[in-house]
Amino acid sequence: MAEQVGFVGLGIMGQGMAHNLLKAGFSVTVWNRTASKMEPLVEAGARAGRNPADVAAQSDIIVICVSDTPDVEEVILGEGGILEGVKAGSLVIDCSTISPIVTQHIAQTLAERDVAMLDAPISGGSEGAANGTLAIMVGGDAKDFDRAMSVFEAMGKTITHVGEIGAGQTVKLVNQILVVGHALALSEALLFAQAGGVDLRKAIKAVEAGAAGSWMLSYRGPQIVERDWRPGFTIDLQQKDVRLILDAADKLGVPLPGTGLIFQLYRTLQAQGLGSEGNHGLVKALEHLAGFKIEPPTD
Numbered sequence: 479m480a481e482q483v484g485f486v487g488l489g490i491m492g493q494g495m496a497h498n499l500l501k502a503g504f505s506v507t508v509w510n511r512t513a514s515k516m517e518p519l520v521e522a523g524a525r526a527g528r529n530p531a532d533v534a535a536q537s538d539i540i541v542i543c544v545s546d547t548p549d550v551e552e553v554i555l556g557e558g559g560i561l562e563g564v565k566a567g568s569l570v571i572d573c574s575t576i577s578p579i580v581t582q583h584i585a586q587t588l589a590e591r592d593v594a595m596l597d598a599p600i601s602g603g604s605e606g607a608a609n610g611t612l613a614i615m616v617g618g619d620a621k622d623f624d625r626a627m628s629v630f631e632a633m634g635k636t637i638t639h640v641g642e643i644g645a646g647q648t649v650k651l652v653n654q655i656l657v658v659g660h661a662l663a664l665s666e667a668l669l670f671a672q673a674g675g676v677d678l679r680k681a682i683k684a685v686e687a688g689a690a691g692s693w694m695l696s697y698r699g700p701q702i703v704e705r706d707w708r709p710g711f712t713i714d715l716q717q718k719d720v721r722l723i724l725d726a727a728d729k730l731g732v733p734l735p736g737t738g739l740i741f742q743l744y745r746t747l748q749a750q751g752l753g754s755e756g757n758h759g760l761v762k763a764l765e766h767l768a769g770f771k772i773e774p775p776t777d
């Protein structure tokens with residue numbers, strides 16, 4: 479019999495990922511803390527679980543996509559958590575971006591109950607989650623990676639086994655150093671283009687296919703030009719990731735001066751109450767310093 483899949487955490491990313499599991503033909507049981515977010519999945523054919531323990535009891539493979547390290551601890555180890563319902567021989571896949579060290583501790587606790595774990599953080603934004611084109615970086619045993627492959631293939635396109643448990647999270651932080659660096663470069667480039675009096679949309683089109691191209695430029699550049707701050711990824715979650723990077727870099731003794739600066743710039747935006755806007759809002763911190771703003775086109 480095909481493996482039963484559970485999904486815990488139906489936020490911006492989890493919605494698309496769970497829908498794609500259903501589209502791939504998996505039988506899926508879902509749970510979300512805010513119950514209303516389960517409705518579109520139930521309409522699409524999923525069962526609604528009562529809590530993470532119930533989801534685990536009905537599943538062989540349980541995928542998690544919640545916000546931060548304490549949230550993953552809560553849905554696995556807390557009251558009504560996965561550990562209370564999970565069957566021996568099950569596999570837990572955590573797609574949230576959290577601490578690599580806590581990931582290893584949780585995996586140990588699950589292993590004592592004969593439950594395997596993969597850390598499988600994701601990249602590709604809300605668009606990648608909706609379209610099933612995520613990049614998924616996976617840590618854990620090769621046999622568990624092989625077991626999970628059909629689940630990964632339903633949600634993502636570039637699926638890479640990067641090492642032992644926790645290695646997926648470390649590679650995800652590598653990814654996030656690049657993402658925030660691109661966001662800063664994009665912000666400075668657009669302000670410079672605006673001051674130089676060029677059409678911003680044409681400037682993006684002219685450079686995106688060359689050496690300066692990036693996902694951030696192509697997807698979030700046009701949003702900045704339109705002053706559309708709807709989040710694919712919120713400033714609060716971006717700041718959480720930069721904190722995870724700086725914590726890990728501190729332990730490793732690696733200097734990351736650029737990433738440290740970006741941490742402080744995001745903090746100024748949080749201080750202004752902008753934490754629920756998209757991470758491309760980083761440009762607002764630079765607008766403040768520059769004394770002018772990106773103007774949306776008039777046509």
Ligand code: NAP
Nearest residue numbers: 487488489490491511512544545549574575603604710711
């Ligand atoms: P989101 O839209 O804010 O959703 C967060 C989800 O976590 C919601 O379902 C929320 O439930 C749930 N949650 C948070 N704390 C919880 C707790 N203590 N107990 C139970 N449920 C809890 O965030 P997202 O953008 O989908 O991101 C989810 C994860 O993916 C994060 O780790 C993020 O860093 C990572 N990620 C995001 C992106 C992106 O572009 N958005 C890309 C790559 C990776 P409620 O609905 O009840 O609040």
